[in-house]
Amino acid sequence: MRDRPWEVTDADVDALRARYTDDQLFEAVVAMVIGAAEVRFRAGLERGLETGLRPLVRLFERRLGRPLSYAERGALASRLDVVDPDRLGDVVLDLDSAALAAWLASTNAT
Secondary structure, eight states, X not given: OOSOGGGOOHHHHHHHHTXXXXXXXXXXXXXXXXXXXXXXXXXHHHHXXXXXXXHHHHHHHHHHXXXXXXXXXXXXXXXXXXXXXXXXXXHHHHSOHHHHHHHHHOSSOO
């Protein structure tokens, strides 16, 4: 039902009514709608974050002269929660490749 609500028939609903009260059905439907919305929201958020990070990742990769590792991409994404986006731009432009690699590897870089 949650994945394909448009395929739910009246017979499906009638079968559920035989086992559950209207209040229980309402709560189940609301929970399914919220759950489906959350799944879609998280997927959209991930796609948006990936798209938004792409130019920054490219700058980091150019400065380092190599692709970022999976861990480095994760570190870069998590830094957005701690460091201002302007600071990330400054870091990639101001640091040489060795210092930039060290900054990415650090767990407490700012």
